[in-house]
Amino acid sequence: xxxxxxxxxxxxxxxxxxxxxxxxxxxxxxxxxxxxxxxxxxxxxxxxxxxxxxxxxxxxxxxxxxxxxxxxxxxxxxxxxxxxxxxxxxxxxxxxxxxxxxxxxxxxxxxxxxxxxxxxxxxx
Numbered sequence: 001x002x003x004x005x006x007x008x009x010x011x012x013x014x015x016x017x018x019x020x021x022x023x024x025x026x027x028x029x030x031x032x033x034x035x036x037x038x039x040x041x042x043x044x045x046x047x048x049x050x051x052x053x054x055x056x057x058x059x060x061x062x063x064x065x066x067x068x069x070x071x072x073x074x075x076x077x078x079x080x081x082x083x084x085x086x087x088x089x090x091x092x093x094x095x096x097x098x099x100x101x102x103x104x105x106x107x108x109x110x111x112x113x114x115x116x117x118x119x120x121x122x123x124x
Contacts (some may be wrong), residue, residue: 027088029108030058030095034120043068043075049113049120051086051095058086058095060104 034049043066050061062082068075086095086104095104095113105114111122 026093026106026108027053027090030088030106030113033123034113035123036118036120041069047118047120051113058088060084060086060095060097 031052032050034051036047038045038047045067046065048063050063052059052061060083062080062084064080064082066078068078084097084099086097088095093106095106096102097104102115107113113120113122
């Protein structure tokens with residue numbers, strides 16, 4: 001009886017260790033540079049997210065360049081930059097942006113992140 005309890009206890013500890021390491025691997029795979037590009041009749045848009053982990057939070061640097069076309073004439077490019085922070089929700093495997101409330105979905109298989117319907121591909 002004591003041996004059975006000991007074996008069950010060891011099995012339970014192994015299960016906990018395996019589940020815990022999977023979550024840490026997911027969280028560890030988030031930092032990186034993600035990009036997206038779109039082109040339409042009004043111009044071209046280049047968007048970059050640089051996600052880094054700092055003190056159990058994530059910092060998101062968004063860099064954006066828009067090349068507007070007005071009456072078939074290219075205009076001077078517009079540039080924007082924004083820094084936000086996000087918390088990782090390990091249960092749902094998402095990032096919750098603290099300032100805007102945006103939800104960032106993670107897909108480690110495809111190496112992409114999505115902010116709503118907008119999908120970014122991982123560079124590094």
